[in-house]
Amino acid sequence: MATNRRDFLRSIGTVTMGAAASVAGASSPARSATDTAGAAAAKGPHHGMVVDLRKCIGCQACTVACIMENDVPEGAFRTHVSVYEIVREGKDPAMAMLPRLCNHCDEPACVPVCPVGATFKQEGTGEVLVDASRCVGCGYCVQACPYDARFINEETQVADKCTFCFHRTSAGLLPACVETCVGGARNFGDLNDPDSVVSKLLAENAVAVLRPEMKTHPNVFYIGLDQALSGRVTGEAAYHPPFTQLEEENA
Amino acid sequence: AGYAETGRKLVSGAWAGEKPRKDLTGNAPEPEYRIDPATGEVILNPDQQLSYAQCIGCTTQCGVRVRIDKRTGKVLRVAGNPYSPMSTDPYLPFETSVRDSFKAMAQVGEKDGMKFRSTACGRGNAVLQQVDNPRRVLKPLKRVGPRGSGQWQTISFDQLVREVVEGGDLFGEGKVAGLREIRDLKTPIDPQAPEFGPRANRLALMNCVNDGRDGLVLRWLKQGFGSNNFVRHGSYCGGAYRSGSGAMFGDFKAMPHAKPDFAEAEFILFVGTAPGNAGNPFKRVGNLVASARADGKLKYVVVDPVLNNSQSEASGERVDWLPIRPATDGALAMALMRWMFENDRINTDYLAQPSQKAAEKAGEASWTNATHLVITEPDHPRHGHFLHASDIGLAFDGEAYGEGDPVLVAGDEGPVVPDEAPAPLFFDDVVEMPAGAVRVATSLSLLRAEALSRSMADYANITGIPEARLVALATELTAHGRKAAVNSHGGMMNGSGFYNAYALMMLNTLIGNLNLKGGTMVSGGWYPDQKGPRYDLAKFPGMVKAKGVPIGRNIPFEKTSEFKRKKAAGKPYTADGPWYPNAPGLATEWISTAVNGYPYALEALIFRNTNPVYGIPGIEHLMDRLKDPKVIPLIISIDPFINESGAIADYIVPDSVMYETWGFTQPWGGVATKATTARWPVIPSKADKTPDGQPIGLESFLIATAKAMNLPGFGDAAIPDADGKLHPLNRAEDWFLRGAANVAYVGGSPVNDASDDDIALSGVSRIVEDLKAVLTEEEWRKAATIYAKGGRYENIDKSYKGEKAAHPFKAPMFVYNETLGTFRQATTGRKMPGTPAWREPEFTNGDKVSAHYPAADWPVQVVSFKSPLQNSYSIGAPALRRIVASNPALVGTGLAAQNGLKTGDRVRLTTPGGSLETVVVVRDGVAPGVVAIMHGFGHRAFGASEIRIDDQVWEADEGIGAGVLLNDIGMLDPTRTTNPGVWVDPVSGTAVRHGLPARLTRIA
Known part of the structure; x- marks a missing residue:
């Protein structure tokens, strides 16, 4: 029992909301739909994900599918769904689910810090990938990622993270997390194609990204993201606590 | 970690750890297939098999696709079957080829592959790990030392069969009767209580859920062995809800239940159930609710003591959580009813139709007994029964209270036989009967009286929900016509759960939403495997008819010898334990029976993939007796794992696991179309083999023991075809492949033949030789289709006929349930209300x-x-x-x-x-x-x-x-x-x- 309790306490952590993160600049679909469209159109598809949080039921199918598909080692996650109880003065408590993964940023913070050039942005489609044959496992990228989306794989001793299931999308299939998303929250596709599902979702909905102030220009967008969750991304990537209560200060 | 570690790695070079399979994508296997970028065609991965089968990670039993490494036999990953409504919505038309189903799920599919994306839930994605679980039992086990001590020895299959059939001094603790001896169809258990039936009833089998293998289990137990004691896990799962629903649907044994039409409803009140958090069908409900609250018109409230994932902050005003004091849901329901009665918000046009014909004439999709008159005179011998024509001297056919003796409704000058017109909803007065004036009331009057028996303030106090919110809920529920629904389930497992559930479900009847788009609908049914046009798996020559009182005591106490003795002694309702005539078989009560021997003791108990010792609250207090070999001399567990119940068994029969097994299942509810999910061994069982080469497991154990005891219905001449010719039942394939032929042919027109391409792409090539060997030339490709597509599914466009359900529930809704209202509690003689009521x-x-x-x-x-x-x-x-x-x-x-x-x-x-x-x-x-x-x-x-x-x-x-x-x-x-x-x-x-x-x- 002692072990369980220790594990449990570690997992719950202490999470206190800082200043409310600004979502200015992130709620507009314009960046992906237009800013990159002209330049990238000639290069073919640019992959992105739009997560409709209204459809996430917190079932963790994505989390487990990713573990199975990518042989993610024990204790680590490439994606998972954080579940929060949101408590606001004078309102009923509410449940918020936040599926989390590498944002495959257009200005990734992890790439420039890599001393050996192992982490790179894939030409065209835009995935941020790690070449394991070059990675030395220094962990600089793990620390640089504003989304806590990377870890050192304890089996391979190299940096590990979501690849958008590059091996599947290259074969014309969907990422594992997307094809098993029970609520239909995760949508994947070509941000350069205005007729794609993801482009339409961006055009038709108010969207936000996590931690826009980091200017990383993520390619993972959220519909229905509570501002209180926008910055809630660090320290939890390795574990989904049963519930994390949010003490909101500036909402 | 610090930088020292980093420095060490930099010095030692890149590979401090194990080299992953690929530099960029790690150990991820190659995709199961690819889409040719030029042609859009499917290119198979020859090293992998992708088969449509079934998950049993929970009771929903979704159709899934299982991806297997052909070289190692390892299951790599599991996702959904796009033909299956349990995993996909909308689901693919059944005629779609397997090849096109693969395309539909790829990026070239509709909506970039996301229209027909087919899913497995978190658990469904994970439970493939059970196949290779190191705790899995692969050989038969026999206990060593006392029960529950955790000491086992492996034994051969032959020894297992011999010992459980023949008995003997198996454990050095004295003689144990074997199954052969217990199977005595002549000697009564108790000559003073012939209703208990023969000694064979002293073997009982506890099941978990029908995973599509129960047909064979019941053939063995009831029609072969002759025991009437079979039960599933419902009474310690969600049984209270099902019983309450069964009261309204008029069937306490099958306990029908409806689900909201999640996609089309405008408002749903969920009480003690959590859409998208848990429940059955888990994924389908989660998917439909998520979609309806985001893209559709659905608003819903979840009433539960605990806030869970069924609520969604991102969905804003569409979704609400309302906390309630535990076990008071019936008071909530009665509060809403009270407000509805007082504010004319019940659907009077619907409730006033006294018969099927009247309802049809009025264009209604269902009908109720709201207008039927009940005798309420307290001392009347027919108290609690409906008032029939024979009661007041009106003409009737046949026997009194038989089918030709109609129930009456109120008329201007006394009770009348209902015609095809609406009848009065409320009547509560005396009527003249030959023996004098007798008080009668309509079902709806009785319900209204129950609802009005407490004030809204009382209900608020009981539930802990403020009166204003109760009123707001009632207002909202009745503001959408019939496009609103109430749903419940496992949250009813409390001390007044039955009435709570009955009351909640009655709200649907007061709205009149059954069988309607946007209202509530029952399961669309299925394509059954046992009773079909090709083979009769339900009956066979020489079958036994099991009879006798089941040990759940779920029959009227009045039918027992104990009652007759006690009545003769002037104390009729002083039973030695409770009886439950308004219930199905009860695993909960089985434990009491097993440890007390009331009404009779057991000699052998079989657990079949079930775990009452973990599941029944309070059972711990009975465990010493349950474990005592003098109380139940023989306990057998058929299970791939040693669970808490198997841990007290004498023998473990190692079963196959999920994707290794056969079966046919139907959805519990929530699917408006006919659906049969097929499960087949897409991988071979890892369990040891019997001497004749079959995997050791449920089927081989049943067949071998049946043959050892010469039970009818097994062996070389066991299964009749349509012409009465008998076919063998010597292995699982003999049973299930004939079932597949039935599924393929039932329902008017058979399915199409599977093409060679369907068979190759779905991995059905694994069982083609078996299909050909067991079935006829005409049958086998049709049966192959059932396996290639993981079942048989009616197309989604058959869900509705206009605004009505295409597969409606046809019997009336019971506003008053006569068998409930006339039931007397065996231990006290008390009667209880025949309508929904709030009961502490x-x-x-x-x-x-x-x-x-x-x-x-x-x-x-x-x-x-x-x-x-x-x-x-x-x-x-x-x-x-x-x-x-x-x-x-x-x-x-x-x-x-x-x-x-x-x-x-x-x-x-x-x-x-x-x-x-x-x-x-x-x-x-x-x-x-x-x-x-x-x-x-x-x-x-x-x-x-x-x-x-x-x-x-x-x-x-x-x-x-x-x-x-x-x-x-x-x-x-x-x-x-x-x-x-x-x-x-x-x-x-x-x-x-x-x-x-x-x-x-x-x-x-």
Whole structure:
């Protein structure tokens, strides 16, 4: 029992909301739909994900599918769904689910810090990938990622993270997390194609990204993201606590 | 870690660890197929097999696709079957070729592949780990030493069959009767009580859920062996809800239930059920609700003591959570009814139709007995029965109270036979009968009287829901015409769960939403495997008709010899234990019977993939007797794992696991079209083989023991075809492949033949030789289609006919249930209401629970809840434990403040049934005074405790034993002094795990 309790306490952590993160600049679909469209159109598809949080039921199918598909080692996650109880003065408590993964940023913070050039942005489609044959496992990228989306794989001793299931999308299939998303929250596709599902979702909905102030220009967008969750991304990537209560200060 | 580590790696070079398979994508396997970028065609991966089969990770039993590494036989991943409504919505038209189904799920598919994306849930993705679970049993085991000591020896299949059939001094503890001896169809169990039936009834078989293999089990047990004792797990799962629903649908045995039309409803009230958090069909409901609240028009409220994932902050005003005091849901329902009666918000046009014909004439999709008259004169011999024509001297055909003797409705000048016009809804007065004036009332008048028996303020006090919110709920529920619905399920497992469920379901009838788009609908049915046009798997020459009182005591007490004796002695209703005529078989009550021998003792008990010892709250108090070989001399567990129930068995028959097994199942509900999901061994069983080469498991065990005992219905001439010619039943394939032929041919027109391409792409090539060997030339390709597509599914465009369900429920809704209203409790002679009513939780003798355990002493109430991930048998999948490793108790902020608790503190939780210690998480989303414990943890078996098999020690795994089990602090009924039993609902006999009275103490 002692072990369980220790594990449990570690997992719950202490999470206190800082200043409310600004979502200015992130709620507009314009960046992906237009800013990159002209330049990238000639290069073919640019992959992105739009997560409709209204459809996430917190079932963790994505989390487990990713573990199975990518042989993610024990204790680590490439994606998972954080579940929060949101408590606001004078309102009923509410449940918020936040599926989390590498944002495959257009200005990734992890790439420039890599001393050996192992982490790179894939030409065209835009995935941020790690070449394991070059990675030395220094962990600089793990620390640089504003989304806590990377870890050192304890089996391979190299940096590990979501690849958008590059091996599947290259074969014309969907990422594992997307094809098993029970609520239909995760949508994947070509941000350069205005007729794609993801482009339409961006055009038709108010969207936000996590931690826009980091200017990383993520390619993972959220519909229905509570501002209180926008910055809630660090320290939890390795574990989904049963519930994390949010003490909101500036909402 | 620091930078020293980094420096070491830089010095030592790139490969400090294991080299992954690929530089960029690690150990991920090659995709199962590719789409040719130029042509859009499917290019198979020859090293992998992709088969449409079935998950049994929970009772939903979704159609899934299983991806297998052909070289190693390992299951790589599981996702959904796009033909299956349980995994996909909309689902693919059945005529789609397997090749096109693969395309539909790729990026070239509609909506970039996301229209027909087909899913597995978190658990469904993880349970493939059970196949290779190191705790899996692969050889037959026999206990060494006392029961439950965890000491086993492996034995051969032949020894297993010989010992359980022949008996003998099996354990050095004296003679044990074998199955052959117990199978005595002539000698009565008790000559003084011939209704108990023959000795063969002293073998009983407990099942979990029908995973599509029950047909063969029942053939063996009932039609072969001749025992009438078979039960499933419902009475300790969601049985109270099903019984309450069964009361309204007029069938206490099959217990029909409807589900909201999630996609088309405008408002749904969920009470004690959590769409998208748990339940059945889990994914389908989660998917439809998520879509309806985001893209559709659905608004819903979840009423529950605990806030869970069915609520969605991102969905804003569309979704609300309303906390309620545990076990008071019936008071909520009656409050809404009261408001509806008082504000003319019941659907009078619908309720006034007194017959099927009247309803049809009025364009209604269903009808009710709301207008039917009930005799309410207290001392009348027919009190509680409907008023029939024969009662007042009107003409009738046949026997009195038979089909030709109609039930009456109110007329201008006394009761009349209903015609095709609406009848009066309310009537409560005396009518003249030949023997004098007798008081009668319509069903609806009785319901209204129950609803009006308490004020809205009373209901608010009982539920803890403010009156204004009760009114707002009633207003909203009745503001959408018939496009609103009420739904419930497992939250009804409390001390008044039956009436709570009946009351909640009655709200649907008062709206009149059954069989309607946007309202409620029953399951669309299925393509059955046993009774079909090609083979008769349901009947055979020489079959036995099992008879006798089942040990769940679910028949009227009045039919027993005990009643006759006691009546003759002038004390008719002083039974030695409770009887449940308005209930199905009850696993909960089986335990009481098994340990007390009332009404009769067992000689042998078989657990079949089931775990009552883990699942029944309060059973711990009966375990010493349950484990005693003198009480039940022979216990056999058929299961791939040693669970808490198998741990007290004498023999373990290792079963196959999920994707290794055969079966046909239908959805429980929530699917408007006909659907049969087919399961087949897409991988070979890992279990050892029988001497004749069959995998050891349920089927081979049943067949071998049947042959050893010469049971009818097995062997070389067992299964009749349409011409009466008999075919063999010597292996599982003989049974299931003939079932597949039935599924393929039933329902008018058969399915199309599977093409060679369908067979190759779906991996059905694995079983083609078996298909050809068992079936005819005409049949086998049609049966192959059933396996290639993972079942048979009616197309989604057959869901509705106009605004009505295409597969409606046809019998009337019971506003008043006659068998309920005339039932007398065997131990007290009490009668109970025949309509929904608010009833405070009570014990068997009628005492209020609060009288034994007052709130002053027991200020806390404990409830159970389910998570999306863990159930009672999934703990062995490590991927699930990685996500949620344990189940700390949830405590609301108010209760935490009172007890000085903060998250992470340790507490002792004590009920009259016991106590446990655990860690708490403090949350706002828990109703006041409630402690909530998630189900699925606190295991003692499955690997949680050390066991020894031969000379091998299987060490305990702390992770498997993590957390606590609420059932450990479940209670016995303190008023059941003669024959002890766990606390159950007084009508449905179902277990109580919500609203346990408790105390909470902080442990320093």
